[in-house]
Amino acid sequence: MRITYIGHSTILIQDENFNMLTDPFFTINLPFVKRKILPSMNIEDLPEIDLIPISHTHPDHCDFDALGKISKSASVVMPQGTSSKVRKMGFQVNELGYWESTGRGKYKITAVPAMHQGRCAGYILKGSKTIYFAGDTRFIDSMNEIGQKFDIDIAFLPISGNRFFGLNMIMGPEEAALAAESLKSKLVIPVHFGTLANIPPVFSTNGSPSDFINCIRDDRIRKTVKVLDAGESFEY
Secondary structure: OEEEEEEOEEEEEHHHHHHHHEEOOOOOOEEOOEEEOOOOHHHOOOOOOOOOOOOOOOOOOOHHHHHHOOOOOOOEEEEOOHHHHHHHOOOEEEEEEOOEEEOOOOOOEEOOOOOOOOOOOOEEEOOOOEEEOOOOOOOOOOHHHHHHHHHEEEEEEEOOOOOOOOOOOOHHHHHHHHHHHHOOOOEEEOOOOEEEEEEOOOOEEOHHHHHHHOOOOOOOHOOOEEOOOOOOEEEE
């Protein structure tokens, strides 16, 4: 399996001839916000994508311009009640409630609980490896259940600590450390950090990989963390 961190929460996962792309985000500028770290790959340079898990429809996770340039042969998985626009683009979409599953190729995809703004989900992608893609979420007790139900090989966890007027919206380093301890994944890859600049003052996004690692109390779990820069790939 080859994992390439494109940036933010966008990850290309290549498992032999099966390719997955999480939360596609390739747009350079959002309204009032600019990218400090650009996507490390152009859409045109992607291999043919088989599966696109989308955790929620915020524009930095569900980039409609990018989706318009991806082959409609890809299957898309989304939380319940969020797929209308993506369906109209021509994609085959499976909407999943929590703990519901669907399949594509050799992978079984299960939606798992998440807590963010609006309708959202994390996903367990189970094939030759078992992958947990958290999307955007706070730490929730369900992560203990996820860790018990699944033998997770790789967990992708957001660590930016996004707050809105002080309200916690996304795991920061401390909560992400709790998640890593609950999930008991063999490998933990932090995502969703350092991407955006010119962030309005009502938001706070200060989490860093070093902060995350320092918050993990268990040395064994700390050693499972693999930090990737945008554009970096590795084989697992």
